[in-house]
Amino acid sequence: MAEITTSLSIGQVAERTGLSVHALRFYEREGLFVNPVRRGPGGRRVYSQDDVDWLTVCVILRASGMPLPALSRYADLVREGAGNEEERLALMRGHQAHVTTQIGRLTESLDLIRFKVGVYEDLVEQGDAATHQCHAPSPSADEERTPLLGHEAVVE
Amino acid sequence: MAEITTSLSIGQVAERTGLSVHALRFYEREGLFVNPVRRGPGGRRVYSQDDVDWLTVCVILRASGMPLPALSRYADLVREGAGNEEERLALMRGHQAHVTTQIGRLTESLDLIRFKVGVYEDLVEQGDAATHQCHAPSPSADEERTPLLGHEAVVE
DNA sequence: GGTTGATCTAGAGCCGGGTCTAGAACCTAA
């Protein structure tokens, strides 16, 4: 119970959230804060630990692709207080679905990428062998077709 | 062996790649094509099935976050022909790493999102119960702290 | 009192990745 309320400067908040001071002011303009940012003497912004916690959540949601308007809407709901949990739930579920499909897409892409990495690993290995053993021409045509994932994938 | 070489209009290619005709012309300007796009009488673009295959790969790589300059570089390497497989490998491995860490980040974010969804599900359920049974006050303060992922997560 | 360094505001600029427009040319089909 030593610290009543931590008060932090914009620079300190930038440090501990990983956001730039510019981004912090920008987020404020965009209405991403739940509580209006307090001002100290001289008109400087004063942040609390709660602000940092909230921003930490924001950073995670942003990193997972939540657009600023959604984040701003979420902040609105939280600011309003209890009673709108259904809407918060809907918002979060929407984002959850979004992230889940995004992970799915990336994982699919990774199949292709791994396939290509495998192909080039083989080619490089063969190339090395040819260099050292002084024969073995490059493997047929440069462009051949190989089945992958149901459709045909060109091996470039 | 019926079709010698498929020739497709820009509209047809747009249809089967999911890219817009605008995007196709834009990609061409950006140097994303391996072979210069042929022109038919009247100066119209003529694409082959190979172009479509290549574009399909491009679409997947783009969807997984490969930036246009990297894609353009990759196209350069393929255009150059055999002999630069090490560099293609490096490029693909770089992108693989990128996608892998991206999936990791999203998965982590999903933990937070799922947590929040759970919290709101509970709150909504309690709210419903309160509505139907006509008592049970809202669960303590709106802002309480709950441990999640090592750091403290605010439940808004 | 002077010199840093952090902060302030308002607004401009930038980057990635397209998207759209205008005005002309071309290609069927009726």
Place this chain on the structure above:
DNA sequence: TTAGGTTCTAGACCCGGCTCTAGATCAACC
């Protein structure tokens, strides 16, 4: 032959999400 749809080029525009600038103010230290 005329109308509709497609395509052409060059270049402007847009959107999201910051980032940076200018010019002023403030706080702290020597």
